[in-house]
Amino acid sequence: MTLTVGEIITALRSRLEISRGIKLPPLYKQILVASGPLISTISLGMTSGFSAILLPQLENETSIEINRSDASWIASMAALPMAFGCLLGGLLMEKFGRKATQLLTNIPCLIGWVLIALSSNLPMVLTGRFLTGLCGGLLGPSTGVYISETAEPRYRDFLLGAISLFLAVGLFLVHLLGTFLHWKTTAIICSFFPIVSFFLLVLVPESPSWLAKNKRISDAEKAFFWCRGDTEASKKEVAVLTQRQNMKNEEPQLAQLVKKEFLKPLIIITVFIVTNQWAGVNALTFYTVTIMQKTLTNGLDTYLAMLIVDLIRLLMSVLACIIMKHVRRRPLAIISGVGTFTSLFILSGYTNFVKLHPDLGTFWYTIIPMVSLVAYISFITVGFVPLPWAMMGEVFPLNTRNVGSSISSFMAFAAFFAVVKTNPAMFDVLGVDGTFLVYGMVAFWGTVFVWVFLPETKGKALHEIEDQMAGR
Template identity: 40%
Template sequence: MLSCSAGATAGFSAKLIPQLQHDMGKHKYSTEMVSWVAAMASLALFFGNMISGYLMERLGRRASQILLSIFYIGGWTTIAFAGNIYFILLGRFITGFCQGWLGPLGPVFVGEISSPAYRGLFLAGLSLSIAIGVFMSHLFGTFVHWSHASLLCGMFPLIGCIVLYYAPESPSWLASKNQIDKCIESFNWYRGTSPAMKTELDKMLVDLSKKKVTKGKIETLSANIKKPEFWKPLCIMMIFFVITQLSGINVICAYTTDIMEELMGNKKYVDAVMLGTDILRCIALVIACILLRKIGRRPLAIFSGSLTSISLIILAIYLYLVKEHMIKHLSPVISLGLMGFYIAVSNLGIAPLPWNMVGEVFATETKGLASGISVMMTSIAFFGTVKTAPAMFESIGFHGTYLFYGLSTLLGTIFLYFCLPETRGKTLLQIEEHFRKPEKERNTQANETLLTDCKVHIPA
C-alpha cells in the first residue's frame, strides 16, 4: 500500500498539471510554476533518502514505516485542501519526501522478512505496486477533480498503516538489537519453522553475534568503507539506479499526457491510451515477478536493458524521419507500438530490478546506510531527468530526447553485463560472502569442493 502511494506520487502530476493549466485563465499560473508541480516531489526525494537509513536503524523497519504512513496521509490531505498552488507544492514536497523515505526502507524490509525462494517475487511486487499506484492516480484524475483524487490516493498509506500495525518487526533488525526472543518469534511468524528456515535463522544469529554494533552513520561508514562487501555492491547499485532513471521510465509517468499527445499527433483518446499504457506496465511487472523466480536477476537485466535501448533508438529514428518529412505522416500505430514495446521491456527488468536488489546485496550491519546512499543517487537522477525533460523536448525534440535515453541505457547495460552478480536463490549471507571474497578465492573454493565431491564418488 505504501508503494502504491509512491506510484501515485510519481503519476499524480500527469493529471494534475493539465487540470491546473485548464484553470490558468482563472488563477493565472505561470508555466514555470506549473512545471514545478511535477519536479517538486522528485526534489524532495533526496531529503527523504537522507533520513531513511537512520530511522530504519534507530526505530526499526516497521515503526519507521508506520511513522512514514502518517506523514504520507498528511501530504495527500494538504494537496486535497490546498487553496492555492503553493499549498499544492507543499503537499507535493511532503509526498515526495515520503516517497524518498520509503525508497530504501521498503526493499530492505521485504528483503529481510522473505525467504530466498520468494524474495525476488516479493521485491518485484514492490515495483508492481508502484505501477498500480501510477495507474490508480491516472484513473482517479481522469474521472474526478484533482482534490478528490488526492484524498483517494491518501487511502493507500492509511490502509498500509493499519496493516503494519498488526505485523511484527523485521527479525534481522531485532537480532541486530540483541532482542533474540522477539527475533525468533518474528522469524517464525514470517517464515515458518521448517528445518531449512531454522538453519537460516541459526546462521543469521551466529553471523550477527560476531559483528560489533556501530553507533552512527559516520562510524559505520568509516568502519566499512574499505570492505568489499560494502563498496562493491554500493557502486553497482548506485550506477544501476542512475541507469534506470536515464532510461526515461519516470519521465513517461510524469508527462504521460504530453508524450502521448506528441506520439498520436492529436489529443483524441489521450486518456484512454494513457490508462492503456499503465495497464501494460502492470502486466509487464507481473510477468517480471514470475521471471525473477525462474530466470534470475542478471539475465533479465541484460535482456531488458538491451531491448529498452533498441526500442528507444528506433522510436527516436522514426520520429526524426517524420519531422524531416522523409516519412509523410505520423502513424499512431507505429509510434504508440514502439512506446508500448519500450514500456513492456523496460518494466521486465530495468525498472524493477534495482529496487529488487537493493534489499539483497548489502550486509545487515550496513544495509540502512548503503541502501540510503544508493537510493539517494536515484533521487538525484530522478529530479534531474523529470525537471530537464520539458527543456529537452523543446531544445532537441522528442526524437533527440529518446535517442539520449536509448544511448544511456545501452551504455548502462554494457556495465551491468560485466559487473552485475546473480543473487537468485542465495541467502543474504551468501550474497555478502560473494562480495567479501575475491574472485580467485571463490573459484579456488569451488574447485576444491568439486574435487572433494569427485573423491567421494571414486570407489576404493
C-alpha cells in the first residue's frame, strides 16, 4: 500500500499523541508548534554572530585573503538580503501559509551553511552568507505571526519572548563553537539546525487564522482545536475568528490598508523596531571582538569578554520570557529603554575620557566599560529586542497581518544592514565615544516614543487588540 505525504504526516501526528497512551495537553502542543520556528531562529542567531568569529580567523589564514572592505562585506552580506527577504516572506506566508513558509525557508538556509563550510574562496563565503541572511529575512514576518496565531493569550507572551531567547542561544553557540573550532567546522554544526526545524514543522498544523482567511473553515477549526483543545473558550474564539473573516473578505485590500487599525500599529512598530536596530545591538553582535578591542583597554581577554556578554544576553533572554509573562508591555519597554541609553551614555563618556587620558587605562578602568556593556546588553535584551518582534504578530488585523509584518520587518532589516555596514566607518569618523553617543541618543528618543505611543496588548485576544487599534 502506498501512502501519500499527507497520510504520513497525519500518521506521525497521531503516533505522537497516542504514544504510551498519553494525549498531549494544549500547552505542550503549542510549544511543539513554536519549536520549529524557534529552532530556525537559532540558525538566524548563528548567522548574525558568525562574522564575529569568522573575520578574526580569516585574518590569520592565507587560504582566503581579505582586506578591510572584504571584511565589511562579509559581515554585512548576511544583513543585505534580510530586508528584501521580509517582503518575499510576507508574500509567501500569504500565498502558501505560515507553516509552509517556515518549511521552505529551511532548504536554502541549509544550502547556505553547507556553502560556507565548503568555501575555498571569498565568493563562496559571500554566497553562503547571502543565502543564510535571506532566510533570516524570510523568517522575520512569519515566525511571530505563526506563534501568535497558534498560541493562547496566556502562553503567547512566553512563546513570543522565546524568539529573542533562541536568537541569543544561536549567538552564544556560534561564538562558543568559533572560539574553539575552525570556522568551517562551526558552519557544519550550524547546518544541522534547519534540518531539525524542518522535521519538527512536519508534525504540526498550519495556522488556523490563515486557513480561515482562505475559507478553509473546517481545516481551521481542526487546527485550532489541535493547538488549543476542544474547550468552550476555544469554540467561542473560533466562532469570532470565522465570523470576522467572512465579513472582511468582502472588503477590498486597499481599503483595509488605509484604515486606522492598520496604519496606527504599522507606524508604532516600525518606529520601535528601527529604534531597536539603531540603538546598536547588532553592531555589537557582528563586530563583538573588534568592539571589545576598542573598548576594553587592557586586563581582560576580548574573546572571554565576548562569551561573557553572550552569556549575559542568553540569561537576560530567559529572564525576558519570564518577565513578559508577568509584566505589561509598556513599563517593560520604558525600563529597558532607560537602561539602554544610560549605559550607552556611560560607555561614550568613558571612552572619551580614556582618549583624553590614555595613561589611566588600568584594570579598574577596564571594569567600567565591561560593566556598562553588560548593563547595555541586559537592558536592551529584556525589552527593546523582544518586544517589537513579539508585538508584530499581535497588533495587525488578520487580513493585513502579512503586509504589516512584512513592511515592519523590512524596515527593521534595512536599518539592521545600515547599522552593520556603517559601524566601521562610524568608529573611524566619530570615534568609539561618538558612535556610542549616537546609539544612545537614538535609544533615548525611542524610549520617549514608546512611552507616549506604545499600546498595551498583554493578555488580550488578537481580535481584542484589533478593536483597541481601531478605537472600538
